[in-house]
Amino acid sequence: MNKELEHSFVEQLQKHQNIVHKVCRLYTNNQDAHNDLFQEITIQLWRAYPKFRGDSKFSTWMYRVGLNTAITLYRKRKRSIKTTEFENVQFKIKADEYDDTEDQQLNLLYQAVQQLNDIEKALVFLYLEDKDYREISGTLGISEVNARVKMNRVKKKLRTILNP
Amino acid sequence: MDELDILKKDWNSDKSSYREYTDSEIAPMLHKKSSSIVKTLFYISIAELFLWIIISALPYFLSDDMRDRMEKSYENPLFITLTVIGFVVIFAFIYLLFKSYRSISTTDNTKKLMESILKTRKVIKYYVIYNLAMVFVSIPLSLYFEFNENIEFHDQVAAFNPKQMVVMAGIIVVMMVVFFVLLLLFYRLIYGVLLKRLNRNYKELKRLEV
Numbered sequence: 008m009n010k011e012l013e014h015s016f017v018e019q020l021q022k023h024q025n026i027v028h029k030v031c032r033l034y035t036n037n038q039d040a041h042n043d044l045f046q047e048i049t050i051q052l053w054r055a056y057p058k059f060r061g062d063s064k065f066s067t068w069m070y071r072v073g074l075n076t077a078i079t080l081y082r083k084r085k086r087s088i089k090t091t092e093f094e095n096v097q098f099k100i101k102a103d104e105y106d107d108t109e110d111q112q113l114n115l116l117y118q119a120v121q122q123l124n125d126i127e128k129a130l131v132f133l134y135l136e137d138k139d140y141r142e143i144s145g146t147l148g149i150s151e152v153n154a155r156v157k158m159n160r161v162k163k164k165l166r167t168i169l170n171p
Numbered sequence: 172m173d174e175l176d177i178l179k180k181d182w183n184s185d186k187s188s189y190r191e192y193t194d195s196e197i198a199p200m201l202h203k204k205s206s207s208i209v210k211t212l213f214y215i216s217i218a219e220l221f222l223w224i225i226i227s228a229l230p231y232f233l234s235d236d237m238r239d240r241m242e243k244s245y246e247n248p249l250f251i252t253l254t255v256i257g258f259v260v261i262f263a264f265i266y267l268l269f270k271s272y273r274s275i276s277t278t279d280n281t282k283k284l285m286e287s288i289l290k291t292r293k294v295i296k297y298y299v300i301y302n303l304a305m306v307f308v309s310i311p312l313s314l315y316f317e318f319n320e321n322i323e324f325h326d327q328v329a330a331f332n333p334k335q336m337v338v339m340a341g342i343i344v345v346m347m348v349v350f351f352v353l354l355l356l357f358y359r360l361i362y363g364v365l366l367k368r369l370n371r372n373y374k375e376l377k378r379l380e381v
Contacts (some may be wrong), residue, residue: 017197024197028189029182046200053201055277072277075284078372080207080277082365116178125368126375129281134175135182148282153379165174 016056019065020049026069027052029136033128034077036121043083044076051076071146074132078125119168127161134158208365209275209288215361216268216295220261223302227257244316257305264298285373292366303354307347314343 020027027048031041052072059068120131126147133143144154230237244250271291277284317324331339 013198013201017194017201020197021192021194024192025189032189046203047206049197049200050203050205051207051277054205058276058278068278071280075277075279075281076207078281079284079288079369080209082208082211083206112177113181116174119174120178124375125372126379131175131178135179137179137183146280147376148280149376149379157379162173162175169174 012056016053020052020069023066023069026066026136027073030073030077030132033120033132034081034125040083044081047081047083048073048076051080067142070133070136070138074129074146078129115169116165119165122168123161123164127157127164130154130158130161208369209272209291211365212288212291212295213272215365216291219295219298220264220268223298224261226302227305240320243320247316249312253305253309260298260301264294267294282373282376285369285376288369289366289373292362299354299358303351306350310343310347 027045028041030048031044035041035044052069055068055072059065120128123131129147130143133146138146140151140154140158143158144151147154149157231241232238245254268291271287271294275284275287275291279287318328319325328336328339
């Protein structure tokens with residue numbers, strides 16, 4: 008692949024790298040894993056780039072490849088770290104009372120999201136990124152109605168995690 | 172305001188700062204090695220292809236005696252047919268594998284991407300099943316030919332009493348079963364570990380459609 012293509016790709020990715028970081032934030036829970044997933048998503052984006060035609064926005068296209076990589080393709084998992092951190096999270100939520108302070112609440116919310124499964128996280132991610140149900144259903148390959156139903160279930164699940 | 176809306180406000184604020192990579196940091200990342208499951212699946216399929224080709228070619232190269240006997244057996248139309256089928260299957264496998272790898276695209280929606288990967292895994296599975304079936308066909312077949320062609324073996328077997336016949340048949344069956352179970356466990360282990368997460372997520376997506 009020629010240098011020009013590489014240059015334009017790097018330039019665009021640099022500009023929109025926050026999207027990749029956000030995917031990594033949801034699907035990993037330590038800095039090493041975050042960097043590792045960032046690396047893998049970058050490779051997958053670059054591989055798919057020749058097929059990227061300007062008919063959709065670069066950022067929209069990134070959501071798809073990024074989520075697909077995080078949910079389906081990514082293999083390197085640091086299991087031991089994941090399980091211990093996961094246990095800590097559960098312990099913490101049970102131990103702490105729901106606090107009024109905004110930061111505390113946000114912290115608990117992020118921890119609760121970490122406990123969702125891969126598909127639920129994808130729904131949350133797209134929701135947080137302000138995507139409508141048409142785009143959510145298109146990205147995941149489910150119907151719009153089912154995306155809506157699932158989203159409501161995810162919200163309910165989050166509430167249960169936060170108020171056991 | 173529900174929980175997710177509280178989160179959304181923070182999510183889109185500039186408070187959460189990530190390490191910002193520069194152009195010169197991103198560029199080398201493009202050429203690093205991928206560790207995706209598709210790549211691993213690809214290596215496994217190539218290994219499968221060669222493993223079974225080697226297994227079927229091994230007797231031919233291992234001993235002169237075997238080679239002579241195999242060459243002789245090619246006078247038999249049944250063996251010629253089986254060999255031709257073998258080659259057709261190998262080429263068909265390569266073609267199908269190539270086709271299904273080409274269809275795996277990260278720009279598809281998540282469900283379709285998972286389906287393409289699972290389809291590729293199925294192609295490998297059928298190739299393995301075919302080879303296993305061939306092993307099971309060829310063992311009794313070669314014993315039958317040995318019995319007809321090899322006078323020594325023929326006399327030995329013919330002199331067996333019914334009890335010895337049962338023991339011999341039992342040994343053959345047990346060996347085949349052990350071989351089969353070992354292979355099954357081996358495959359369960361590789362694909363089980365590799366595709367565990369994919370299968371779980373695919374089920375989750377499918378469950379939504381019911």
